[in-house]
Amino acid sequence: MPVPGRSDETQWSTPFVEIARADWAELAPTTPLTLDESDVNRLRGLGDPMNVAEVREVFVPLSRLLNIYIANARELRRSTTSFLGERSAPTPFVIGVAGSVAVGKSTVARLLRELLRRWEDTPRVELITTDGFLYSNEELARRGLMERKGFPESYDRRALLRFVTQVKSGAPEVRAPFYSHMVYNIVPNAEIVVNAPDVLIVEGLNVLQPPGSNSLALSDMFDFSIYVDARTQDITRWYQERFLRLQQGAFSNPSSYFRRYADLSREEAIETSKGIWESINLPNLEENILPTRSRARLILRKASDHTVDRVLLRKV
Numbered sequence: 001m002p003v004p005g006r007s008d009e010t011q012w013s014t015p016f017v018e019i020a021r022a023d024w025a026e027l028a029p030t031t032p033l034t035l036d037e038s039d040v041n042r043l044r045g046l047g048d049p050m051n052v053a054e055v056r057e058v059f060v061p062l063s064r065l066l067n068i069y070i071a072n073a074r075e076l077r078r079s080t081t082s083f084l085g086e087r088s089a090p091t092p093f094v095i096g097v098a099g100s101v102a103v104g105k106s107t108v109a110r111l112l113r114e115l116l117r118r119w120e121d122t123p124r125v126e127l128i129t130t131d132g133f134l135y136s137n138e139e140l141a142r143r144g145l146m147e148r149k150g151f152p153e154s155y156d157r158r159a160l161l162r163f164v165t166q167v168k169s170g171a172p173e174v175r176a177p178f179y180s181h182m183v184y185n186i187v188p189n190a191e192i193v194v195n196a197p198d199v200l201i202v203e204g205l206n207v208l209q210p211p212g213s214n215s216l217a218l219s220d221m222f223d224f225s226i227y228v229d230a231r232t233q234d235i236t237r238w239y240q241e242r243f244l245r246l247q248q249g250a251f252s253n254p255s256s257y258f259r260r261y262a263d264l265s266r267e268e269a270i271e272t273s274k275g276i277w278e279s280i281n282l283p284n285l286e287e288n289i290l291p292t293r294s295r296a297r298l299i300l301r302k303a304s305d306h307t308v309d310r311v312l313l314r315k316v
């Protein structure tokens with residue numbers, strides 16, 4: 001916390017206040033946690049060691065903080081519409097969750113969905129991932145972008161912005177395309193329907209990209225945003241470990257796009273995952289994702305064992 005009267009320049013020149021894990025954990029409400037070990041196992045991503053203690057100490061305080069922001073946003077909307085003489089209809093509170101491939105965004109997003117649903121005023125929480133707005137492999141190939149999957153230009157950004165704008169405006173039954181990691185492509189005729197929730201969580205690599213000139217960005221629709229952060233060398237290892245796990249499981253599914261990798265030796269699999277990481281996901285992290293970190297309202301900084309060791313919250 002900034003200390004008045006202290007001549008330490010740095011405390012005034014960063015927009016974030018840094019909260020150590022132990023202090024953050026103390027903010028947990030005293031209400032009992034209603035998620036148990038089997039819920040956490042169901043929600044965590046492949047290879048993510050998330051456990052009940054981590055949920056209690058890190059994610060319950062975060063859900064309480066979000067609950068405060070949500071109540072405030074509703075109050076502001078009520079006062080504004082009453083000032084304008086309009087009838088107030090609540091619109092969804094939109095939360096963006098950003099970060100690298102393999103950093104564990106999906107576990108964070110799924111946990112928040114479950115925890116926020118447990119607050120009385122936000123029973124309806126929906127989650128979408130931006131991969132549904134990737135161009136299909138056929139379209140990516142046509143544009144010469146097959147090696148750039150996950151880069152900003154590999155998404156139909158207009159359709160994504162339109163989707164979130166419609167949900168944010170309170171529209172019912174807004175539809176998004178569906179992406180399958182297994183087939184590594186958009187699934188034709190499959191869709192996700194979002195029906196005027198209390199909260200919409202939008203998870204994806206590039207959700208914090210700044211707007212182009214004279215245009216709106218997806219992040220302009222966010223009421224709150226979270227960047228899941230870790231050292232690049234840790235994320236690199238997590239990607240490789242997950243690739244090896246997938247190789248022993250999902251890749252042997254006949255419909256897996258990566259079926260041809262299922263029979264590689266361990267050494268070959270490590271080489272392959274390194275190739276994909278170094279040619280696609282690492283450059284995307286360095287060129288596009290990391291530069292958006294300071295645009296987040298809150299940064300969750302993970303240590304090399306995946307536990308969150310620091311939380312940074314924007315104070316201005």
Ligand SMILES: Nc1ncnc2c1ncn2[C@@H]1O[C@H](COP(=O)(O)OP(=O)(O)O)[C@@H](O)[C@H]1O
Nearest residue numbers: 045046100101102103104105106107181182250
């Ligand atoms: N090739 C794959 N086959 C099946 N599932 C995958 C594959 N790659 C990633 N996944 C799964 O997709 C989800 C999202 O992964 P990713 O975009 O790397 O985000 P994060 O690890 O930050 O949640 C994870 O649950 C991961 O386990």
Ligand SMILES: CC(C)(COP(=O)(O)O)[C@@H](O)C(=O)NCCC(=O)O
Nearest residue numbers: 101129130131149150203204205280
């Ligand atoms: C599908 C993804 C682009 C993530 O999409 P997101 O939902 O974050 O927009 C990513 O997980 C991915 O598959 N990247 C391509 C390179 C690779 O296979 O690792």
